[in-house]
Amino acid sequence: MDYFTLKGSQLFAEDISVKEIAETYDTPVYVYSRATLERHWHAFNNAVSAHKHLVCYAVKANSNLGVLSVLAKLGSGFDIVSGGELARVIEAGGKPAKVVFSGVAKTSSEIEYALTQGIKCFNVESIPELDRINRVASKLDLMAPISLRINPDVDAKTHPYISTGLKANKFGIAKDEAIKAYEYAKSLEHLNIVGMDCHIGSQLTDLAPFVDALERLLMLIDELATRDIIIQHLDVGGGLGVTYNDEQAPHPNEYAAAMAEKMEGRDNLTLILEPGRAIAANAGILVTKVEFIKKGEEKNFAIVDAAMNDMLRPALYNAWQKIEEVTMQDLPKAKYDVVGPVCETGDFLGKDRELAIEANDLLAVRSAGAYGFVMASNYNSRCRPAEVMVDGSKHFIVREREKLEQLWAGENKVAD
Ligand SMILES: Cc1ncc(COP(=O)(O)O)c(C=O)c1O
């Protein structure tokens, strides 16, 4: 559930009308709801609260400083994939000690930066990466905490571009190579083995592959224990899907409870979750204005001021995102392709949508809080849209830490 709701004829973001936000900041504009972010984060955190755990929000889903700071204040951990993401987490008040660093090609300078900041763990994806981390740690005379990302070879049954846990994917270390890789890591002087992780894909709407992957990893953890390699945390990655259209995505409670159940009796093994989309997607909308209504020979077009450079998912994955009117009006409905100003036929936000609109009306693209602004570009030399955080009836753009401190003035500091 989110906090974007119709009140009378107007779409509201928490306590403020989306129309007012568009008038204040112009369009296209991303709008995020603090209350929704908090609700989603708590859904994960509460469901696993009986077990030792850490929810590490996947920063790649939405790295807006306001979003990160809302989560940091809850005491969230973070899953990052670059030095840039680490810098943003720190800027937003997140604690490096709660950061796990994923990604297949961490550079030596990123590793050095992360080590000196004291992150929780590197999620290592290959043997050469183990060597590289060991080299950098040795140069700094530090011990690097590491986890190996195991590719469990389970079919996540999602879009092929976002499936990551199959033998054919570039991610992680093959399940059958895992024991050897851990033995090798143990032999390297500046590595400290602390965990095991996996991530099988994104936008999964079935719990079975998650449970399957978890069981495979637990077997490996038991096998490693017989070789005196003790794993302290198991990181099951992210990937829980959301409802964009008519998918039946499991609730975070259901997902996290299924994970925690499999961990029963393993009190010394901390469970780490890395949800991104399930926290951020429905906490954001993209608001765009209809520039023109154009009647083509075969189709009607609603030409809007947001384009594939602002929201790439429909063009890249043929993804379906709900598009709705910001103000309900008594106008005849018609079917439109909602398209942007970019010079590409693939520049669309939605096709064949029933809408009651005319030029200058506003539209909201729903579920745009994850993989929206973060995948935006300046293609066609277009500016990127603004990002606005809504907190009750307050709304603001967050660009730097000082601003954050003013905004949250009087509130408690970051939770432990
Ligand atoms: C390693 C890792 N962790 C977490 C995530 C977050 O995934 P999602 O946004 O599907 O929860 C991803 C992205 O798919 C990822 O690659």
Ligand SMILES: N[C@@H](CCCC[NH3+])C(=O)O
């Ligand atoms: N960018 C993807 C998700 C990628 C997940 C990252 N590993 C999306 O928009 O659905």
